[in-house]
Amino acid sequence: MTTDDTAAPPPDEESAPSASAEQPAGKHGKKARKHLPVWQESVLLLVVALGLAIVIKALFVQAFYIPSESMEPGLVKNDRILVQKVSYWFGRTPKRGDVIVFADPGQWLTATDDKGPTGMAKALSKVGLYPTGGHLVKRVIGTEGDVVQCCDTKGRILVNGKPIDETSYLSPERGQCSAELNEFDQPCTWIIGPIPKGKLLVLGDNRLHSADSRAHICAPDEDPCTQSPWVDTDLVVGKVFALIWPRDRWRWISRPEAFADVPDHPSASLVAKAKEAHLVPGS
Template sequence: MGGLVIDTRSDQEGPRGEGGPAREDAPVSGRGSKRRRPFWTELPLLVGVALVLAFLIKTFLLQAFLIPSGSMQNTLQKDDRVLVDKLTPWFGAKPARGEVVVFRDPGDWLAGHPVEKPNVAQKFLSSVGLMPAAGEQHLIKRVIGIAGDTVECEGTGPLKVNAKPLAEPYVFAGNTACSTDAGGQFKVTVPSGHIWVMGDHRQSSQDSRYHQLDPRGGMVPLTDVVGRAVVLAWPVDRWTTLPVPDTFDQPGLSPTP
């Protein structure tokens, strides 16, 4: 006569011969586990990535520049910071009339104008794009004439492009559009691959007008143009974009073939 069999094994014991079931909360062996690295060991890598990204942005997208003088007043003041578009030239864009552009010194334009030299740290931070470029051989002016244009000044103005007088609201208050000194009286035609530039502070800007005796006749080669200044970024209370003035949109400004 069969009787009731009572299983007296503990719930923690497995089937016979199996040594008991594995518990779900059993500790995992440390042999295959990975310990998280301390933050300070990853910091050099993060800094390196940040520097590379800053360098790429500065080289191909945007670069900050420090305004060293008052030659572009009142559009830009000394010690302002501007952001320069370096991307569109990669797609074939060329400087247009009215744009404010940064360019490398095309032929000792800065000779006799002392420039504060940056220290080693400033040079490094500037080279990777973490500081505005300063103390370098760069200038900033407004494009007045492009290839094929005839630009002229007679008396105190107005400045003419292809015989069209320009209304220039951006010229520094109290200045005349043209200067009456020897360099300020001219009539030039811009050759292919070059631009003619002038500062907004007309009586305080050593621009194309005063380098007509140079080998390039005061013209700036397109190959020396770094890019177009698109934003006045600092100080923040003067933040603004730098659009092309309406005066350069007037009909008939382009030269007649």
């Protein structure tokens, strides 16, 4: 047997082409995706979270805190609340009984109430990560066309002649109609309206400690009458729908049934009586 007849030796393993060199790595022949460093992923997640917070705050939900005792006992000073902005989209407006947050209609806020959060909290509030200050929280009592009167013999507010039973949320501290003025020197008895288009009349639940629409009613002998008790619907941020802090008092906030039977319009005699009172400009 010659050397030519001998079998050729197997190819050298080192010289054989590598399977990994011939095929792309990863499942189904795709190259494995390169992961970002941890610090870059963290920055990216933070940017996305801030972006979502800004969008949510601008369009849907925003956090606020209660600036005073005017909405007690339901909402206490420094409580944190959530406001739903979409409630009044597409031409919808606040309804009687809604608790709303609105921008200052003009010198309703004191310097203390208007200061809002400071420092880092102020920066976080800009992106919706901390409750915002500088706004007012009140309950809608009258809407466009309504005549509101204080009060009947039981101390109840009347809307379009209908007395409203507010015992489910009103502060039990004395009746809102008293022989003496409250701490804001607001009158005990008054009738006002009809409420102009695009305007609201609002009151605090703690009636004896709330600088609300009543604080801006003109005196009957005030001429000219330059004050305005109305809140423009364009100033409304949204409807309060949840109390979120402190945790032991967390609850949903909804519109009470007290206003369900209010007539849609006041009687002609009630309108005439309200206009004779001269408590608002143009009445």
